Amino acid sequence: xxxxxxTGSPRSLVSQRLAQELNLKIWLLEDQGxxxxxxxxxLRLMGKTNVPCNINGLSIGHTFIVVEYIFPNLxxxxxxxxxxxxxx
Numbered sequence: 236x237x238x239x240x241x242t243g244s245p246r247s248l249v250s251q252r253l254a255q256e257l258n259l260k261i262w263l264l265e266d267q268g269x270x271x272x273x274x275x276x277x278l279r280l281m282g283k284t285n286v287p288c289n290i291n292g293l294s295i296g297h298t299f300i301v302v303e304y305i306f307p308n309l310x311x312x313x314x315x316x317x318x319x320x321x322x323x
Contacts, residue, residue: 236307237306237309238307239307239310239311240311241310245314247300249286249299251302253309254286254299254301259286261301262284263282264280268280279304280300281301281302283300284299
């Protein structure tokens with residue numbers, strides 16, 4: 236699976252396709268807000284999900300925003316490192 240650690244992204248994102256492939260439950264967003272891609276195109280927000288992450292044997296979960304389409308399928312944003320200060 237291709238993923239990207241993006242220090243320019245304030246939110247962690249996962250594609251709807253990957254969330255479905257991993258059988259992750261998708262919840263509605265309380266605040267729809269607006270996110271745009273690096274190219275300036277608006278992203279279609281589908282909900283949020285908890286993605287289990289394994290970093291050097293440490294298993295932790297993090298809430299990712301589910302978007303209709305992104306490439307790569309998983310983008311780890313700065314919110315991950317703020318919420319998990321021991322993981323950088």
